[in-house]
Amino acid sequence: MLVVGLGNPTPTYANTRHNVGFDVLDLVSQSLALRFRHSNLYKGDYAKVGTVYLLKPTTYMNNSGQSLQAFLTKHAPETILVVHDDLDLPLGAVRFKAQGGHGGHNGLKSLMQHCVQPFYKMKIGIGRGENGVISHVLERFGPQEQALKDEILEHAKEALLFFLKTGDFNAMQNKFTLKV
8 A cells, every 4th residue: 555645845845735745644654653764766755564655755746746656666556545735625624535636736637647546535625825826835824723734634644544454445535524
């Protein structure tokens, strides 16, 4: 199994809305006492527990597919789950999708260009801002949003831990979907 968290590397982008995929994987790795290591081969940071890999592409969001493609040259996971931000969902929503398009998300677009294997999605709502898409996704959460953001990331972590334990996407979807 492979779980890909989408985000941008470097401290410049840490804790931004676009990096919630990285944030969820970081929480999972802390819960499982895992340490991410950088791999030039995978073009990303990875951690492994049993037969499960966690991957954070360091190719930047718009080129995430390059990292996934590099990983897939060495491994053939049966299941891939991608954790990412979603502008079309309000902050506080967590949804799961078994198929579908990229919805304008450049990270998903890149993954779909580089990977023919279908993958599941965990979508973390970040809402839409008033200052344009790029500004919104690259900004940090405001003080009034911090508690809700922390709650949602914790919820997403629990969903992912459940999925890693059971491998049951439908059960995760039924148990952990949050609508606002």
